[in-house]
Amino acid sequence: MRNAYRVEVVRHAERELMARLPEGALMRRAAAGLAAAAADLLGRVYGTRVALLVGSGDNGGDALYAGARLARRGAGVTAVLLSPDRVHPGGLAALRRAGGRAVGAEEAASGRAVLGGADLVLDGITGIGGRGGLRENAARLLRGVTAPVLAVDLPSGVNADTGEVDGEAVRAAATVTFGAWKPGLLVEPARSHAGAVRLVDIGLAPYLPATPDVVALQHADVAALLPRPGTDTDKYRRGVVGVAAGSARYPGAAVLAVSGALRGGAGAVRYAGTAAAEVLARHPEALVTDGSPEHTGRVQAWAVGSGLGDGAGAERAVREVLDADVPVLIDADGLRLADVDAVRARRAPTVLTPHAGEAAALLDTSRAAVEAGMLDAVRRLADRYRATVLLKGSATLVAGPDGGPVRANPTGTGWLATAGSGDVLSGLIGALLAAGLDARDAAAAGAHLHGVAGRTAPAPPAASDVAAALPAAWREVCAARPRRA
Incomplete structure (x- = not known):
């Protein structure tokens, strides 16, 4: 499990740890991990050219100390100082002792030449303390960069706490983050700026709280949630899920939702709706009626x-579904038709699964606003409806009504942006709810499996291919479950 914490929480943990360590020890740990990641990206260090974009404070210091390590291994290292009067003095001295050099950002032609000729650029401009987009001098320098960029702790210009990107920001090939994950590394749109992320352990874990702000489940975590039928299990114990979907215009939505439910481990699927004939033709194991859910x-x-x-x-x-005293998942047209007061009044768990456009309608805002602030949007929806909300996107988010940690799904893929994919997901999560998982677990596990299926299905997949790939995804995830003694 990847646990992410807000900046103020990480800063507090750093202060607690630094009080117990010799001065500068924490920065040296961070720099060592950063230099190792840079060496991995370069492949070889000796003879390469490395440029450092150095802002003020500790983030720039991390880059300078890492640059000094690379210079001692034979790299030609040049630091471009964006704030020469506020540069980390110890880091700059270490770089120069190791044979590196520094130029000021005001030497625009010199700075661009350094960046343009680099094999690797380290982004030490702002890190987790930054707010808002890049300043113009930094943005102008970055526009000429063609080498891979390694971000120090967090790509500069993105918001560490919310994942928002307000203005220009660094797009890194990789990011080295120190001590703990930050929410922005797991939440879009910032996640797309981070590239591959490496966590460097600097000893913060004992000083971080037990409850993070955002979590990302891994295969083993999801495997521990998925139901396993025992020798005395029957189809009713495995879970019977009802599917109310489809119409004369969209019969395929019913077929795909039932596909997701059947491939999601349900012991039986009961379908109610006008697409009963189409569902039965595709899935003879389904129990169908053309009547209403009740x-x-x-x-x-x-x-x-x-x-x-x-x-x-x-x-x-x-x-009728909202009146039932069982867990309910509401998707697509159901989100538009469900009365907010009826959802809030339910005693059994409810899961809403909007995409950004549907979320915008529910929150009376624009799609662009939702996509810019996904973390805020999913929390607001969960609070407004007193329900678990799965906000779809390239990094799907799940929030519960209790205000606990938001779960960010790490398995998403752009191949899932295809018609009917969400219908498969709704049936899958419905099956997990019927199997007894609580709403947050069912939504997070369903999103995880759905993402793995999207990667497993032959590319480019249709929604029916994603449904067909769910058993393989289930097996892949469960392979991470520790075997019993």
Whole structure:
């Protein structure tokens, strides 16, 4: 599990640790990890050219000390100082002792020549303390960079706490972050600026709180959540999920939602809706009715909304599902038809699965605003509806109504941006709810499996290919589960 903490929490932990260490020890640990990552990116160090973009404070100091290590190994290292009067003095002295040199950013032609001829650029401009986009002098220098950029702790110009990018920001090939993950490394749009992320352990763990701000589950974490049928299990114990989806215009949405539910481990799937014939033709194991949800039979969870369309029948389906005293997932058209007060009044768990456009409508804002502030949007939705919310995106987020840690899904892929993919996800999460997972676990595990299936399916995949790849994704994830003695 990757636990991410806000800047103020990390800073507090750093102060606690530094009080117990010799002066400068923490920065030397960080610089050693940064230099090792730089060496890995370069492949060989001797004879290469490394440029450092150095801002004020400790972030620039980390870059300078790492540059000194690389210079001692034979690299030609030049630091471009964006704030010469506030540069870290110890780091600059160490770089010069090691044979490195420094130029001022005001020497624009010199700075551009240094960056243009580099094999690797270290971004030590602002790091986790920065707010807002890059200043113009830094942005102007970066526009001419063609070499890979290694960000120090966090790409400069992105918000460490929220993942927001307000203005120009560094796009790194890789990021070395120190002591703990920061939310911006897990949340879009900042995540796309970070590249491959390496966490360097500098000893902060004992000083960090037990509850992080954002977490990203790994295969082993999800494997521990997934149900495993025992020898005495029957289809009812495995979970019966109801699916209310599809319409005359969108019968495929029903087929795909049922596919996701069946491939999501459900013991049985009961379908209610106008696409009963299409569902039965594709999935003879499904139990179908063309009536409304209340006439479907007993279920342990519902997935409602995919392709329902408009009209009295769609409204009735959503209303009846919300009245059921079982966990409910609401997707697509169901989000538009569900009354916020009815959702808030439910006693059983509810999961909402909007994409950014649907979230914007629910929050009465713009899609651009949601995409710029995904972390804030998912928390606001969870609070407004008193429900678990899965906000879809390249880094899907899951927030619960209790204000606990937000879960960021690390397995997403652009191949999942295809029609019907969300319908598969709704059925999958519905099946996990029916199996007994709580709402947050079901949503996070479903997003994780869905992402792995998107990567596993032959490219370019259609939504039906993603559903077909779910068993392989399930096996891949469960392979990470420790074997019992």
